[in-house]
Amino acid sequence: MNLEYFLKSKAPGWMDDKGIDADIVLSTRVRLARNLEGSRFPLSFTEQEAQQVNDMITKAAISLNNEELNFSNFTISEMPALQRQVLVEKHLISPLLAKKEKSASVLISNDETVSLMVNEEDHLRIQCLLPGLQISEAYSKAEKLDSQLEKQLPYAFNEQFGYLTSCPTNVGTGLRASVMMHLPALTMSKQIKVVTQMLARLGMVVRGIYGEGSENLGNIYQISNQMTLGKSEEEILQDLQEVTIQIIKNERGAREALLKNSRIVLEDRFNRSLGTLKYARILTTEEAAACLSNVRLGVDMGIIQGVPLHILNECMILLQPGFVQQYAGTTLQANERDIYRAKLLREKLNLKNQKLMEKGEERHDV
Known part of the structure; x- marks a missing residue:
């Protein structure tokens, strides 16, 4: 290889x-x-x-x-x-x-x-x-x-x-x-x-x-x-x-x-994080990692549906500074990496969500 x-x-x-x-x-x-x-x-x-x-x-x-x-x-x-x-x-x-x-x-x-x-x-x-x-x-x-x-x-x-x-x-x-x-x-x-x-x-x-x-x-x-x-x-x-x-x-x-004592707070935290990953235009490594952690916990707890763990694993690798630049094909300044990182994560999460919706529509048509 x-x-x-x-x-x-x-x-x-x-x-x-x-x-x-x-x-x-x-x-x-x-x-x-x-x-x-x-x-x-x-x-x-x-x-x-x-x-x-x-x-x-x-x-x-x-x-x-x-x-x-x-x-x-x-x-x-x-x-x-x-x-x-x-x-x-x-x-x-x-x-x-x-x-x-x-x-x-x-x-x-x-x-x-x-x-x-x-x-x-x-x-x-x-x-x-x-x-x-x-x-x-x-x-x-x-x-x-x-x-x-x-x-x-x-x-x-x-x-x-x-x-x-x-x-x-x-x-x-x-x-x-x-x-x-x-x-x-x-x-x-x-x-x-x-x-x-x-x-x-x-x-x-x-x-x-x-x-x-x-x-x-x-x-x-x-x-x-x-x-x-x-x-x-x-x-x-x-x-x-x-x-x-x-x-x-x-x-x-x-x-x-946490689920027993703070369910509403957790639901808000997890969904805010998912929204940030799907729609933010600028994301630092630390913020992206924190949001991914929240979404992952939300998936594990059954609060967030339709986001497979392997997609979150890919995002965990994808958010790293080296990977962002490798994907971009060039060296980027810190602020440029933050913009490109947000773009990559938006595409990864929204593309998967779109595919899941398409599969649901196919099953409904049948």
């Missing part, structure tokens, strides 16, 4: 609306950090060493291509900044990899559920993204690929400490598992701070939509394990599974309470 295929304004495979508990858990991610024995880590290697590592890993990964999992390989330094930004917005690469100029690359599977980041903070980061709550499934897929690559690549491993990584917090299993959750009711009822404090006590960390250092956008949070040393992969995954199930229960409880 060429790069344009992965830059299209569509929701990637990991944002399928049919995932388990997809109304709250948007996606599950498992990431394995690995380095090659005998090579200095990316923080200190030379350009020549970086190229050697890059060549070894990409060759090993491409050799595994088959009908089930087929990788396309792209060199980061050859991508314009806008294309890198779009891949970050689709969670296919990290913000750190997007800034790399030394020999670095990304290999992406055709369905966009697996990506391999080469020469980011570590030599190799295996990332698996699946829709909904699928922690064990995502790990199984990543672990299978990891085992296949380890047969060809000499991983840096220590009997006492486990897999060796650039950052000490990743030493051991090298495993980071996370869930991306939409938690508007906990946020609206001001319970999210209590949840965050509880997670910290359990060794979990809460981050924004793009991970470390990013902001909460549209009431979307990433929850992941903080420790990789001293626990087995199974224990880390089980802890995250149990925590996620509890947060889902809390969010559902908060939604029921």
Whole structure:
């Protein structure tokens, strides 16, 4: 596949609306950090060493291509900044990899559920993204690929400490598992701070939509394990599974309470947001994300009808600054992006609404 295929304004495979508990858990991610024995880590290697590592890993990964999992390989330094930004917005690469100029690359599977980041903070980061709550499934897929690559690549491993990584917090299993959750009711009822404090006590960390250092956008949070040393992969995954199930229960409880006590207020809030998305001429990223969050919650609660979740998923990707400019085909100033973003969202939501009306008319005629 060429790069344009992965830059299209569509929701990637990991944002399928049919995932388990997809109304709250948007996606599950498992990431394995690995380095090659005998090579200095990316923080200190030379350009020549970086190229050697890059060549070894990409060759090993491409050799595994088959009908089930087929990788396309792209060199980061050859991508314009806008294309890198779009891949970050689709969670296919990290913000750190997007800034790399030394020999670095990304290999992406055709369905966009697996990506391999080469020469980011570590030599190799295996990332698996699946829709909904699928922690064990995502790990199984990543672990299978990891085992296949380890047969060809000499991983840096220590009997006492486990897999060796650039950052000490990743030493051991090298495993980071996370869930991306939409938690508007906990946020609206001001319970999210209590949840965050509880997670910290359990060794979990809460981050924004793009991970470390990013902001909460549209009431979307990433929850992941903080420790990789001293626990087995199974224990880390089980802890995250149990925590996620509890947060889902809390969010559902908060939604029921809001619906019971403030239904009219919610109906007004949700429909105002839908109206804004369908008719506004200027929308910032933050306002569009907040409106999408409200509409999504309205759909989940059954208050808003006729707006499929997969359309809202596409809009969530579409509102990002990089995607807006990619769609426009040119670099835009902030105010120009706000105007174009509003146009894209109007077209997306009103076009779908029009198609639903046409289908209704066809059924009525029959």
